[in-house]
Amino acid sequence: MTNSPPVSVHEKGNASSLAPYTVLSSGIDTLYLNYKLTWENMNFLNSLKEYREEAKASQQPVLIMMQTNIPDEAGVFMVKPFGSGGYAYLLTSDEYALKFVHPGEDSGDTLTRPPLNAEFHSLLLHAMGSKAAESRLQNLLSSAGAVIHSVHVSRVDMFCDILLPESEWGEFIKQQLVGRAKDIARYDSGKLFSGFSIGRGVISARFYDKPLEVIKSGKSWMYEEWGIPVGGVPEGMRIIRVEFQLRREKIKELGIDTFIDLKAYIAKLWAYCTQEWLKVMDNPGKHTTRRKILPWWEAVQNGFLGLPAGKPLIAARRVSADKKRAYRNMLGYMSSYFAADHLIKPLSGQQAEELVRVLRPFFPELDFEGFLGANLLGLVLDKCSRYNRSAEKYSHAMEVREEKDSFTDDYQHIEDIPF
16 A cells, blocks of 8 residues: 555534545444353243234234343333244344344254344444444343353444545446456436445445435434534535445454454454455556555545554465465475485384374464374375385486496597497
């Protein structure tokens, strides 16, 4: 990434002073977490069962309140008549959507499904941030008798809202994209271009005109977050949302498993999305080495949560593949060394086992018994046979050479050789 000036961060209440490439807001917009938990007793789940049956009978959700020992943090939820996605109970509110397993009631894979899947809605995340929102849910669950063992990230949507001149917003941005995704879909609001999506599956991105989306979604509170009057986008400007969605498979590939990991590496995760997976560069059609990152994309790279742009996360499977490749090379060199030495001092099975014992602490993720212990001695013996054949061929070649040398030594000049 090129050196760039500090990102302009908007001070709310002064819309007229907004400069191009100002980052108006950034953070996490949607969050799904899986909770591994147990219950002190079944009272809460049994109550949910009663509420669900009541909702079924009336064909209407039942309103309940989850209490907490912290004042003003009680949660009001609607218990739906039916579960969702194989979960027995579905509770919804403006802030959360909670899906609970009830042991013995859920279909099929109850033992493998997380006991709780929680979705954090955007209004809550924008109002109090992901850390406080997750802490509040833990308080609600603990008050209901849950013992939480770990919290794992299932999906995260990160965003950055940036002020962009109208002249720099349009479908032509598609030609400026440099990244790994190939699927790009255009979106329109009526006859007006509104944005496009990039990629699909475990990781994707969206660029879109946020005020146009606000008209449809009714999220007018975004203007308050931006610090400008409703509908008060400065003349000649657009507020563009850059959003990345990552699902669990991709998140784990990048080395993030728990919510604690996400809090620790959120800046690096954003850096991966905006520096490695996708970039916006000038001079479309030219080789990437002759292209530069556009200034507004530099603002996106550096403007997430006001955090300094860190080094991107490296895919764990890429690191694992590199380590295994290096390990195989090391195994090849070791077996070659021992094979050469074996001609003088044979390597015993006991020595191979001792080597495994010494090396195992340095390579804990590798299957030594299956990969090294069983194969090393076999590789050594195989290479020994090849070395022996090579040695025999070499000896034979030297004998032939010596015979020829003795033959030609009898003649002083090559023209004296009788043929």
